[in-house]
Amino acid sequence: MSRIAARFDELKRQGRGALIPFLEAWDPDQATSMALLRGMPEAGADLIEIGMPFTDPMADGPIVQAAGKRALAAGVKLADVLAMVRDFRLADAATPVVLMGYLNPILSYDPRRFCVDAAASGVDGLIIVDLPTEEADLLLPHSNANGLDLIRLVAPTTDDRRLPLVLNGSSGFIYYVAITGITGTRSATAEHLQAAIPRLRRVTDLPIAIGFGVRSPEQAGTASRIADAAVVASALIETLSADLDADGRARPGAVEKVLNQVRALAAAVRRRD
Structure with a gap:
C-alpha cells in the first residue's frame, strides 16, 4: 500500500479528513523552504504538496506565480526539488509527499528518468x-x-461523460479544482461543494481533496468534511511573502508564522462539529 493510501485509510479510521498544505520549492530560497517542509508534519500536515517552479505556470494565480519566480531566481532546478524530498525523508518516512507542477520540465528531464x-x-x-x-x-x-x-485534476466544468475518462488510471486521490480560473483568486461556496462532491463519489472510490480557493481555517474545515481533504496553498505563500525583507529574504520568524498558520488550519480540520 502506498503512503498516500495508508494515510487516508488511517484518517478514515479516525473519522476525519486531511490537511494538505502547499509550499513552493526554494521559495524564497532552499533553506527557508526546507525549514517549512520539515516543520509541516509537526504543525499538523497530513500530506504535503510541493510546487515544482516553472516559468509559465498557467493555472497559478499571482501569489503562487510570484513564489515560483522567487524560487527560479534562487536557482532552483527540478533535481533540487527531488533533493529536498530526499533530505526530508532522512527524518520522516511516513508523511506522504506529492509534487505539483507542469509537464515541460519533466519532458526536459525525461519522464522515465x-x-x-x-x-x-x-x-x-x-x-x-x-x-x-x-x-x-x-x-x-x-x-x-x-x-x-x-x-488527476477534476474541474467544475468536467462533465459526467468525461469524468470516467479523466479518472482512468488515477490513483492516490482526486484533486477537485473548486473554482474555474486560477489559484488563490476566490473561493467556492459550501453549497457548491456539497453539490459537486457527490457527483464524483458516484464514479470513484478514491479520496477527494478540494483545492484552489481554500484559504481560511473555516474553509479548510468545511472542505475536509464535505470531501476527504483540503489543500491550502496561496494563503500560506501570502503569509511567507509578507514577511520577506526588501532583498526578498525571509525575516526571522517568517517560517514559524507560516507553521502557526498550518496549526490553525489543522485544528479546524480536526475539529469535530
Missing part, C-alpha cells in the same frame, strides 16, 4: 496540471512502474 529519480527520492505522487488525459501515456507507464500515484 524523472519517475525513477522521484520514487528513489521518496516522492509518493504527482499532480501535473497541464497533462491532459489524452496524453497521459507520456507519464503514466513510468509513474506506475515506479509506484508513484498519478493524481
